[in-house]
Amino acid sequence: MLLWVSLLILAPVGGQFASEIKSVISLHPPWTTLFQGETVTLTCKAFQFNAPQKRKWYRWYLPGEIQSETTENTYEARESGGYKCQAQDSHSSDRVDLLFTTASLILQAPSDVFEADSVVLRCQAKANVILNNMTLYKNGKVLQVLDKTSDFHIYQASMKDNGDYHCSGFKDTHVVSSNKIKIVVQELFPSPVLKASSTQPTEGNTVTLTCETQLSLQRPESQLLFRFVKTSMWSEWKISPEFQFSPIRRENSGSYWCEARRLNSLVQKQSQELQIQVQEIVRDVQIRSHPEFVFEGQELVLICSVNGVPRPITVSWYKKQPSLWKDRELQTSSKTEFKVPVVQSSDAGEYYCIARNGRFSLESNLVIISVKVPVSQPVLTLRPPGTWTLVRDKISLQCEVQRGSLPIWYQFFHEDVLLMKTKSTSERKMSHRLSLTENHFGKYYCTADNGLGPQRSEAVIPVSKPVLTFSSPGTRTFVGDKMSLQCEVQRGSLPIWYQFFHEDDLLKKREAISWITESYSFSLIAEHSGNYYCTADNGFGPQRSESISLSVTVPVSQPVLTLSPPGTWTLVGNEVRLQCEVQRGSSPIWYQFFHEDVLLTRIEATSWRTRSYSFSVTAEHSGNYYCTADNGFGPQSSETINLSVIVPVSRPVLTLRPPRDQAVVGDMVELHCEVQRGSPPILYQFYHEDVTLGSSSSASGGGASFNLILKTEHSGNYFCEANNGQGVQRSYTVSLSVRVPVSRPVLTLRTARAQVVVGDILELRCEAQRGSTPILYWFYHNNITLETSTSHSGQGVSLNLSLTADHSGTYSCEADNGLGPQRSEAVTLSVMGLTGSKNSLIATSVTGGLLSMMAIAAVALLFYCWLLRKAGGKPTVDSSRNPSAPDPQESTYHNVPGWIELQPVYSNVNPNRGEVVYSEVWSVKKENKLTAASEPEPFKNTDSCVIYSQVKGASTAASKPQFLDPLTPHR
Numbered sequence: 001m002l003l004w005v006s007l008l009i010l011a012p013v014g015g016q017f018a019s020e021i022k023s024v025i026s027l028h029p030p031w032t033t034l035f036q037g038e039t040v041t042l043t044c045k046a047f048q049f050n051a052p053q054k055r056k057w058y059r060w061y062l063p064g065e066i067q068s069e070t071t072e073n074t075y076e077a078r079e080s081g082g083y084k085c086q087a088q089d090s091h092s093s094d095r096v097d098l099l100f101t102t103a104s105l106i107l108q109a110p111s112d113v114f115e116a117d118s119v120v121l122r123c124q125a126k127a128n129v130i131l132n133n134m135t136l137y138k139n140g141k142v143l144q145v146l147d148k149t150s151d152f153h154i155y156q157a158s159m160k161d162n163g164d165y166h167c168s169g170f171k172d173t174h175v176v177s178s179n180k181i182k183i184v185v186q187e188l189f190p191s192p193v194l195k196a197s198s199t200q201p202t203e204g205n206t207v208t209l210t211c212e213t214q215l216s217l218q219r220p221e222s223q224l225l226f227r228f229v230k231t232s233m234w235s236e237w238k239i240s241p242e243f244q245f246s247p248i249r250r251e252n253s254g255s256y257w258c259e260a261r262r263l264n265s266l267v268q269k270q271s272q273e274l275q276i277q278v279q280e281i282v283r284d285v286q287i288r289s290h291p292e293f294v295f296e297g298q299e300l301v302l303i304c305s306v307n308g309v310p311r312p313i314t315v316s317w318y319k320k321q322p323s324l325w326k327d328r329e330l331q332t333s334s335k336t337e338f339k340v341p342v343v344q345s346s347d348a349g350e351y352y353c354i355a356r357n358g359r360f361s362l363e364s365n366l367v368i369i370s371v372k373v374p375v376s377q378p379v380l381t382l383r384p385p386g387t388w389t390l391v392r393d394k395i396s397l398q399c400e401v402q403r404g405s406l407p408i409w410y411q412f413f414h415e416d417v418l419l420m421k422t423k424s425t426s427e428r429k430m431s432h433r434l435s436l437t438e439n440h441f442g443k444y445y446c447t448a449d450n451g452l453g454p455q456r457s458e459a460v461i462p463v464s465k466p467v468l469t470f471s472s473p474g475t476r477t478f479v480g481d482k483m484s485l486q487c488e489v490q491r492g493s494l495p496i497w498y499q500f501f502h503e504d505d506l507l508k509k510r511e512a513i514s515w516i517t518e519s520y521s522f523s524l525i526a527e528h529s530g531n532y533y534c535t536a537d538n539g540f541g542p543q544r545s546e547s548i549s550l551s552v553t554v555p556v557s558q559p560v561l562t563l564s565p566p567g568t569w570t571l572v573g574n575e576v577r578l579q580c581e582v583q584r585g586s587s588p589i590w591y592q593f594f595h596e597d598v599l600l601t602r603i604e605a606t607s608w609r610t611r612s613y614s615f616s617v618t619a620e621h622s623g624n625y626y627c628t629a630d631n632g633f634g635p636q637s638s639e640t641i642n643l644s645v646i647v648p649v650s651r652p653v654l655t656l657r658p659p660r661d662q663a664v665v666g667d668m669v670e671l672h673c674e675v676q677r678g679s680p681p682i683l684y685q686f687y688h689e690d691v692t693l694g695s696s697s698s699a700s701g702g703g704a705s706f707n708l709i710l711k712t713e714h715s716g717n718y719f720c721e722a723n724n725g726q727g728v729q730r731s732y733t734v735s736l737s738v739r740v741p742v743s744r745p746v747l748t749l750r751t752a753r754a755q756v757v758v759g760d761i762l763e764l765r766c767e768a769q770r771g772s773t774p775i776l777y778w779f780y781h782n783n784i785t786l787e788t789s790t791s792h793s794g795q796g797v798s799l800n801l802s803l804t805a806d807h808s809g810t811y812s813c814e815a816d817n818g819l820g821p822q823r824s825e826a827v828t829l830s831v832m833g834l835t836g837s838k839n840s841l842i843a844t845s846v847t848g849g850l851l852s853m854m855a856i857a858a859v860a861l862l863f864y865c866w867l868l869r870k871a872g873g874k875p876t877v878d879s880s881r882n883p884s885a886p887d888p889q890e891s892t893y894h895n896v897p898g899w900i901e902l903q904p905v906y907s908n909v910n911p912n913r914g915e916v917v918y919s920e921v922w923s924v925k926k927e928n929k930l931t932a933a934s935e936p937e938p939f940k941n942t943d944s945c946v947i948y949s950q951v952k953g954a955s956t957a958a959s960k961p962q963f964l965d966p967l968t969p970h971r
Contacts, residue, residue: 021046022217023085023093031108033099033179035126040098042075046087060085094218099179104129107136107167107178112218114188116267119154123167123178131169131176139163156266157185189213189224192241192260194271202279204309204357206246211258211271213241223263230256237261253278283308285355287364296373300340304353304364313357320350320366345373345403374452375404375428379495380445380460399446399457400429411447411454463492466536468545471521479554479584481524487534487545488517496538503530526554526584555633556585561626561641564612569644571726574617580627580638581610592628592635595621621645648726649678652703654719654734658710664819665740667710673720673731674703682724689716714738741819742771745796747812747827757832760803766813766824767796778814781807803831 028041042060060068060075060083068075077083080100086092096111108122123146125131134146144152146167154161162184168177192213201207211226225237231254235243241260245252255275261268286305294300304315317330317338331338340347348371353364378399397419399410410430412419420432443459471484487498498518500507512518522528529552535542564577578600580591591611593600603611615621622645628635656663657670671693673684684704686693696704708714715738720731750763764786766777777797779786789797801807810826 021090022220023087023090024218024220025083025085025093025096025111027096027111030110031122032097032111033101033106033108033181035106035124036100036102038078038100040077042077042083042085042096044073044075044085044087044093046090101179103179104171105131105167105169105176105178107165107181109165109181109183112186113157113161113183114186114216114219115158116188116262116265117157117185119157119161119183121152121154121165121181123150123152123169125150125169129171131171134167134169136165136167138165159185161185186216186218188219188222188262188265188267189215189260189269191269192226192258192271194228194256194258194274196256196274196276199275200277200279201245201248203250203281204247204311206244207248207252207276209243209245209256209258209274211241211260213260213269224260225263226258226260228256228258230254248278250278250280252276281308283360283362285309285353285362285364287351287353287367289351289367289369294343294369294371296343296345296371298343300343300347300369302338302340302351302353302367304336304338304355306336306355306362309355309357309360309362311357313355316354316356318352318354320352343371345371345405347371371405372452373403373405375408375448375450375455376402377455378410378446378448378457380457382444382460395434397432397434397444397446398429399432399448401448401455402428404428404448404450405452406450408448408450413445413447415443458493458495460493460538463496463536463538463543464490465543466498466534466545468532468534468548470548470550471519477524477550477552479524479526479552482521483524483528483550484519484521485532485534486517486519487536489536489543492536492538494538496536499535499537499542501533501535502528524552526552526586528552554584554586556582556589556629556631556636558582558636559591559627559629559638561638563625563641563643568642569646570617571646571648572617572619575614576617576621576643577612577614578625578627579610579612580629582629582636583609585609585629585631587631589629589631592630594626594628596623617645619645619647645679646724646726647677647679649675649682649722649724649729651675651729652684652720652722652731654731656718656734656736658736662819663710663736663738665710665712665738669708669710669736671706671708671718671720672703673705673722675722675729678722678724679726680724682722685721685723687719687721688714710738712738712740739772739817739819740770742768742775742815742817742822744768744822745777745813745815745824747824749811749827749829755832756803756829758804760831762801762803762807762829763798764801764811764813765796765798766815768815768822771815771817772819773817775815775817778816780812780814782809783812805831805833807831 023044023046026043026045028043031040034040044060060070073087075083075085077098078100080098082095082097084092084095104126106124106126108124110119113119121136123134123136125134134150136143136146136152143165146152164180164182166178166180168175170176190213192211195210195212197208197210198205209228211228213224215222215224223239224241225239226241227237228235228243241258253276255273257273258271259268260271284305284307288303288305290301290303291298302317304317306313306315312334314332314334315336316332318327319330321327338353348369350366350368352366355362355364378401381398381400382395397412399412401408406428407423407425408428408430409421409423411421412432419434422430422432424430445457445459447454447456449455466487466489469486469488471482471486477483485500487500489496495511495513496518497509497511499509500520507522508520510518510520529550531547531549533547534545537543559580559582562579562581564579570576578593580593582589587609588604588606589609591603591605593603593613600615601613603613605611622643624640624642626640627638629638630636652673652675655672655674657672659667659669663669671686673686675682678701680701681697681699682701682704683695683697684706685695686706693708694706696706698704715736717733717735719733722729722731745766745768748765748767750765751760753760756762764779766779768775771794773794774790774792775794777789777791779788779799786801787799789799791797808829808831810828812824812826814821814823816822
C-alpha cells in the first residue's frame with residue numbers, strides 16, 4: 001500500500017464541491033409538536049465560508065408572508081404553522097411545520113433525521129394529566145413500553161428506523177393516544193462517484209482522480225473525508241476529494257474506487273469501480289535545421305522534435321568536436337529551438353540534441369551544417385621575398401584567401417595577362433612557379449572564386465625604406481608620459497606589415513591596409529629608455545629604419561621599510577637595522593628615516609635603490625617608524641611599521657592585604673603582585689607553599705591581584721611570579737598566619753556520684769573544639785569568675801572544687817584567643833547536705849567526728865601560728881589576697897595568738913576594688929564576733945588567721961583575666 005501511495009501526489013483542492021448557500025432553521029427545544037402556551041426558539045443559519053463579516057438581516061415567513069425582518073437570527077414561535085427563514089445573501093430555508101395542541105398526550109420528535117443521528121422520541125403528557133401504561137408504537141405495533149421514562153432513544157439512525165410513530169396511555173380506564181409522527185431518515189450524503197481526468201492516459205502525463213459527492217444542505221457544517229483504493233492498497237483519509245498521479249506510469253493501471261465518510265462518524269460510502277489503463281508511449285527525438293542550406297551571415301535555426309517524453313523536459317544542444325574527447329555543449333534550456341543569429345564559417349559541423357526529464361535521456365540523430373562562405377580578397381606574395389631578382393631565378397607566386405568555402409579557383413596575372421588557372425579542394429591558397437626572364441618584371445595580381453563571385457588581389461609593389469619618428473620633439477621624457485612611435489614609407493603595395501623594436505626586442509607588429517604609415521602608442525616606464533627602430537614589409541622583404549634614442553626619467557616609487565632582524569618586536573639592547581628601498585626611481589635618491597615623525601637620519605644613494613640605518617634598542621624606541629625617498633619629483637613615504645621593544649619584567653613584589661591586623665579564617669585576603677618594570681602583557685601566578693593558587697594577566701602593565709577566602713590550611717609562605725615571555729621572575733616569600741576563632745566551648749561537670757553532696761570533689765572541664773592557640777578559659781559560678789587558665793596546646797582545661805553548700809547554682813565557662821570570646825551553655829548543679837531522718841544517729845556521729853577533727857586541726861594551726869609569733873616571724877598570706885603585699889609571688893601568713901578560741905567568718909575581699917574577689921574564711925576572737933552580713937577587716941586585726949581562700953570574679957565574661965599564683969593552695 002505504501003508503495004502505491006508514494007506514487008500518488010495529493011493535490012489539495014480545498015474542501016468539497018461548492019453548492020448554493022441555503023438558510024437552515026434549527027429548533028430549541030428540538031420538537032415540532034408542543035402544547036399550547038409553550039414557546040420554541042427558531043434559529044436561522046446560513047453557512048457562508050470565507051464570507052466577509054458585515055451586518056446581516058433575517059426574514060421570517062408564516063405562511064409565505066413576511067412576519068418580521070430583524071438583525072437577530074432568532075425568532076420565538078407560539079403559533080402552529082409552517083415557518084421559513086432567509087438570511088442575507090442566501091436562499092430561503094425549507095419549511096418547518098410546528099403544531100401547538102391542546103391534546104392531553106403528544107409524541108415529540110425532531111424535524112429532520114439523518115443517518116447516524118442520535119434521535120430522541122418523547123411521549124409527553126399534559127401538565128396535571130396522569131397516565132399509566134404508556135406505550136410507544138411503530139407502524140401500529142408495540143415498540144416499547146415506557147415504564148420509567150417518557151423518552152425512547154434511537155442510536156445511529158438508519159433507513160430501518162423509517163415509519164409512523166405514536167404513543168398511548170391509560171387515564172383510569174380510557175385509552176389516550178398521541179399524535180402520529182412520520183420519521184424518514186435522510187441520507188447525509190449520496191454514494192460518491194469516482195471520476196478521472198483520463199481513463200486511458202499516456203504514460204508520463206498527469207491524471208487527477210475526483211471523488212464526487214455532496215453533503216445535505218441541511219447539514220452544511222459537517223465535514224467529509226475521502227480516500228482512494230486500488231485492490232488491497234489505499235491512501236490515507238484526507239479532506240481533499242482529489243488525488244493526482246504526476247506523472248502516471250504503466251504500473252498505475254488498474255481498478256480504482258473511492259470512499260467517503262463523515263468526520264467523527266460511522267457513515268461511510270463507496271463508489272463504483274473505475275478502470276484506468278495507462279498507454280505506453282514511443283519516445284523519439286529528431287533534429288533538423290532551417291534553412292537546409294545556409295550562407296555566411298544568415299540566421300540558422302536548429303529544431304529538436306521530442307515525442308513520447310513526459311514533460312517537463314530540458315533540451316541540451318551539442319556540436320561534435322572530432323579532435324576532442326568531449327563534444328561542446330552549446331545550450332541547455334526548456335526550449336526546443338536553438339538559434340544562431342549570424343552564421344559564420346566556424347559554425348559548420350555536426351550537431352545533435354539530447355532531451356531529458358529527470359527519468360529519461362534521449363539523444364537525437366546528427367545534422368550536418370555546411371556554411372557557404374564567399375572567398376575573401378586574395379593576397380599575392382612572392383617567394384623568396386625581395387624586390388630584385390635575376391634572370392633565370394626561380395620565384396613562386398602564392399595567392400591566398402583568408403576565408404571561403406572549398407573548392408576555390410585561382411588565376412594568376414602579369415600585367416593583366418593570365419598566367420595560370422588552377423583549382424584547390426583542400427587549402428585556401430595556391431602557388432605558381434616562374435623561371436624569370438626579362439619580360440617578367442612588372443605588376444602581378446591574382447583572383448579567387450568559389451562560385452559566389454571572383455575576388456581580385458591588390459597589385460604587388462615593394463616598400464621603400466621606412467622613417468621612424470616620435471610623436472613629440474625631444475629625447476628626455478618622464479615615466480607615465482604618453483609616447484607615440486610613427487613608422488612611414490614613401491611607397492609600397494598594401495598591405496604592409498610594420499614592426500616596432502626596442503633594443504632589438506619586438507614591441508608590436510601591425511598591419512596597414514589603407515595607409516602607408518602606422519603608429520604605436522604606449523605609456524612610458526623606466527625600462528623604455530634605449531634605442532628604437534622599425535621595419536616595413538609587404539611581402540618583398542623587410543626594410544629597416546634608422547635607430548633613435550629615448551631617455552626616460554623615473555620618479556621614485558613608494559619606498560618599502562623593513563626591519564632586520566624581521567619582526568615587530570625586539571628586546572632592549574638588541575641591534576636593529578631599518579632598511580628603506582624603492583623598486584624604481586632615477587638616481588640620485590635621498591632617504592630619510594623617521595621615528596614618531598622625528599627625523600633620525602638623512603642618507604643619499606647614487607647607485608643603489610636602498611639605504612639602511614642601525615641603532616641599539618632602548619625602551620624609548622618603541623613606536624612607529626617610516627621612511628621617505630625623493631629624487632627631485634617629490635618625496636614618497638613608506639607604510640608605517642610598528643616596533644615594540646620588549647622589557648623583561650623585574651622581580652615582582654607580593655603584598656598581602658587582609659581586612660584586619662590578624663588574618664582570620666573566612667576573611668578575604670587580597671594577594672597583590674606587581675613589577676616595577678616590564679612590557680605588557682604580563683602573566684602573574686600566585687603560589688602557596690609551591691602550590692599554584694591561580695593566575696591573572698595584566699594587558700596594560702601594572703600589577704594583578706588574587707582574592708583568597710582564608711581557611712585554616714592557608715597559613716604558610718606565599719610568593720608570586722611574573723612573566724612577559726622574556727623569563728620568569730619570582731618575588732620574595734611572604735608568610736601568613738591564619739588564626740581560627742574559638743568555637744563555643746563545652747563545659748563538663750564530673751563528680752564521683754550522680755547526686756553530689758558537700759565535700760565531694762567537682763571537676764569542671766571547659767574545652768573548645770577549634771581555635772588558634774593560646775586560648776584563655778574562664779570558669780563562672782552564677783556569673784562570678786572562679787578561675788582563669790591558659791591552654792597552649794589547643795586542648796581544654798579543668799578546675800577542681802571541693803563542694804560546699806554554697807556551690808549550688810549555675811556554672812559556665814568562656815574561651816577567647818583574642819578573636820572574640822565564646823561562652824558555653826550554663827550547667828546547673830545542686831549540692832545536697834548530709835541529713836536524713838532514718839540515719840540521724842549515724843549523721844550525728846559523723847558530724848561529731850568531723851567537728852573533733854576540725855577542732856584538732858584548728859588547735860594545731862593556732863599552735864603553729866603562736867610558735868611563729870613567738871619566734872618573731874610573720875604569717876604567710878597569698879599576695880593575691882593582700883593588697884598591701886609588695887611581692888605578688890610571696891605567700892604571707894598572719895600571726896594568731898595561741899589558744900584563743902576563734903570564730904570563723906566568711907567574706908568576699910576585693911583589696912583594690914578591682915576585678916578579682918577572694919573568698920576567705922577568717923578566725924577571730926570570740927569576743928569580736930562579726931555578723932554574717934558585716935565585712936571583716938582582716939588586714940587590721942593582727943589576731944586573725946586565714947584558714948580558707950577562694951578566688952572569684954567580680955565582673956562578667958568580658959573582664960580582663962587575672963592569673964593566680966601557682967603556689968595558691970588547692971581549692
